[in-house]
Every structure is written in C-alpha cells, then in structure tokens.
Amino acid sequence: MENNYDLIIIGGGPAGLTAGLYGSRAKLRTLLIEKMLAGGQIATTDHVENYPGFMTGSGQKLTEIMENQAKKFGTGFIMAEVTDVHLAGNEKIISTSQGQYKAPAVILAMGTSSRKLNVPGEEQFLGRGVSFCATCDGAFFEDLPVMVVGGGDAAVEEAIYLTRFAEKVFLVHRRDALRATKVVQERAFAHEKIKFVWDSVVDEIQGENLLERVVVKNVKNGRVKEIAVNGVFVYIGFLPNTGFLSGQVQLSENGYIIANERMETSLPGVFAAGDCRQKLLRQVVTAAGDGATAAFAAEKYLEELR
Template sequence: MDCDLLVLGGGPAGLTAGLYGARGGLRTVILERGVPGGWAGQTDRIENYPGFPEGIDGMDLAAKFAEQAQRFGAQLETATVARVDFNGTQKRVWADGNEYAAGAVIVATGASPRPLEVPGEEALRGRGVSYCATCDAAFFRGKRVAVVGGGDSAVEEALFLTRFAASVTIIHRRDRLRAAQILQRRALENPKITFYWSTTVEAILGETKVEALRLRDVQSGMVREEEFDGIFIFIGQKPNTDFLQGILELDEGGYIITREDLSTSVAGVYAAGDVRSKAFRQVATAVGDGAAAAMAAEKYLADLVGR
C-alpha cells in the first residue's frame, strides 16, 4: 500500500500525527498493533489533559482521538510492524504480511512496561502478575494485591485498585514516593493502602497463580515471604524500538534521538511521543509531539515535490 505519511503507533502521539497529516491533505495511514490509545487508553482517569476540567476516562479520550483522525481521512489499521527499510525517498514498512510505502514516516510506537525480571514473573504473567490495573483489577475483587513502584503510574493504579481489592500494598525501594503531591496525598489518606518502604521484590511465588512474594528490606537485608493474590508492576518503561536497532540513532535507553523538529537520524523519518528521548512523558506532551512531527513531515514532503 502506498501513502504519503505512514504513522507507526496509534497512541495519543500517533493519532494526533495522523489527524494533522490527514487534515493537511496527506494520504495518511496509521498502524496500531492493539487498541488505539496506547497506555493512555488503559488509564482509568486522566485529570491533567486540557479541556476536561472534571477529568476523562482514558478509553473515552483515546476514542475521541481516533474518531477525529479518521474524520479527516486518516486510515487506521491493526497491524504489528515486523521490519522497516528507510533507505531512499520511499520508506518501506512490513507489517502482518503487508508492505507499506510512504514518503515520510512518523514513529510513535510508545513504550512498554519494564519487568521486574525476578523469578516467577514470566511464568505467572497473566495469572496474578499484571502491568495494567484498569485491565485486570476486576479479577482481584476482595483480594490482597501489591503494587510495585513509586511514581505517578504506580500510585494512580494503586488508587484504582482500591475500588476492587480488599487491600493494596505499595512496595517501593525508596523511603518516599516520587509521584505528584496530589497523588501522594490521596494514597496516604486512603485506608485501603499500606506502604512497604525501602523494600524490593526478590521473587514471585506460586504454582499456577500468584500466592506470595519474597521481599527484601534493603536497609537490613532481611528477607521474608508474605501472601498476596496479585502483583501489579509499574517501575518504568522500555521503548518499543527493537525493530529500529541499527536503523535510527537511539540513546542508551533505546529511545529515539530527535532534533527540534522531531526529525531523526534518517531524513523523512520522525519520532513522537514516549518512544523518543525526552524529559517528560504525558498525554499532553505526546499530542504536542504528534502535531509537530506531522507538520515537519508535511514540510519535508512539500520540499521534495518542489525540488
């Protein structure tokens, strides 16, 4: 399939890029491997996105993004990118057995949850080990669950879990949270939430489902086992750039390095959203990235025609 602009990823950055590209008159295709909206679409409540003073459900916001992009003519397809060839003026992408060719590409593939990489995690994934509270919280109604992490995502998900679980324990390797003050206050005041400070998870235990956690006190070194029905892990993200190794310039963490106009090390290829190397990763910053990348791509394509 040939198009002017090919957007890889259908989160806030990708959908905004698709909206701007299509509205600018470009034949635009967005490839998304899952449900449009990315991790924002799996967030229970987004309270800091402009225009929604009472907050908005992440899935609802993602649906509005997708609807608006498609209204302007962007074509949204479900496909997983397997490999790319960015040599030459026509960029080529292979996804689910189909080949796409475009004059410009915007990579907005986002990032995935970073695993703990402890014994039992992989074996019990989906059987008590989760990385998405809004996806799996209902399975833990009346249960005791742990949340690992101390940032915004960990605290937000812990608060959401209190709607279902009997108790939620936040396990953090430091002695204080890193989350925004408003989230910290809500968590500290919630009677269902307890905190294990300066503690790490050494192993996840269970035969066919999560039954307990092996915990270590980082100050004393003491190790103990404690019963839990589930564990939700929010310790950061890993950029979805494995398919770009050796193709685009990446930083030490695997994020795409971009210039001010969000162009990458390859002409005609741009990056937007959580996948690129930057200081802040929010829905609002992703939307800004998507708009900027699409306008830069539009200018790039116009310059090609004018040569």
C-alpha cells in the same frame, strides 16, 4: 497503488493519533499502523485528569475521541504488527503482518512497554496473578490482597484504582519517597487500604496454582519478608518499543529515539513523536504536542521533496 501513502505513522497512542489528525488535515494521504490497541498505554488508564480541556474521564474515552477525530479527517487505520522497516532513502518501506506499505515520510510513535521485574515466578504467574494492567485485571481481585510495585504516577494511580476491589493494597517501592505527582501522592497517603512498603524490591513470586505470596527484600538492611497477596501489579517503568528499528536511526543509550525540536531523527523524512523519543516529560499532553509537530515537519519535508 493502495499501499502507497504520503505519510505513515507507526503507533496509535496519543502521539500517533495527533500526528494522524494533523497529517490528514494537511491533506496528506496518511496511514496509521497499530498492532493492538489504538489509544496506546493511556487507554488502559482508569482516570485522566491532567490533559487540558478534558476535565476527567477514562484514558479509553479520551483516546477514542482522538481516534475518531483523526478518522473524521481521513486518517487510515490498520491493525498490524510491524516486522521490518527500511527507512533510508526517499521511499520508506514498512513491512507488516498485513503486507508492505510505502511512503516518503514516516513518523515513529511506538511508545513504550512495561518493564518487567525479571524475578523468579513472574513468568509463571503471568495471567494468574501477575499483571501489567490494573484496569484489565483489577476486578478479579475483589476482597483479596494485592501488591503494586513502583513509585511513579502509574504505580500510585493504579494502586488507588485497585482499592475499589482489593481488600488491601501493598505499595512496594525501592526508595523511601514516591516520584508520583504530589496531588496523587496525597490521595494515596490518605487512603486507608494502601499500605506502603518502603526501600524494598521484589525477590520472588510464589504460589501453587495461583499466586499466593511475594518475597520482598529491604534494600537498606537486607531483611527479607513474605507478603501474602494474590495479585502483583507491576509499574516499575518502561522500555522504548524501538527494537525493530535495528539501529537505522540514532538512539539514546537507553534505546529512545533522538530527535530535534522539529521531531526530525537522524534520517531525512523520518520523524519521532511521543514516549519513544528521548525527552524530559512523557505525558499525553507532550505526546500530542510531539505528534502535531512531527506531522507539520513532515508536511514541510514533503513540500520540499516535490
């Protein structure tokens, strides 16, 4: 049966791609299901310089190499959305927009999605100024003022990226210090186009046809002000893409999958890898490590089943 595999991986970011590489090299019939973009979130990152062995380059380039490497050893790829899963028992069933797939072992590597601001105007101006992807949309804002919301690596790195186009970049952060890696912080502080708006959160996004201004509130003194910008790039954290699991494996309070050192979840034959797993550090390098471990553990699991 062409829809039967040894190992099915859900999610095509660095965790899933590495699991594909290791699964295929272990001679497991391996299928990777990705709904949109093989490479995952990092593929939309302009600049990766903390993945060892890859000095510098775009996330797209890095994940293209990973994808080709997995394909070279035989990982099958389909672009489909997973609609339902049945993970208990020896035969796991994955239902997708492109049909049903079965395997005795599954690796969950769905990653995370951007957290939204949930303020008035955000939905209205999505695609007309509100963006979650600076590399996709940055060029529209040539010589215009923009805002980045957030204080982590993604926020600060994308603020720096946007200075290539934008006239000015306001970085709005709810605290008085950044969380981003020190070397990234230093670059941002040294950049003349980046203006920091500390201790502040977005209250409302306003405009007519296109986005024109953002109402920002200072959380310490309650003062409200308007900042004239035409774009708002939101990087205020992430939410795990674990909704469709509907409680079949144990999740943390925040919805991340709980897995042990072998990447085993609460269900036999079901493994987790990458950003969707409860863990300390979410980076390409740790995702790749998870993917390798998960595929190795899946291989051992399958050997014992036989």
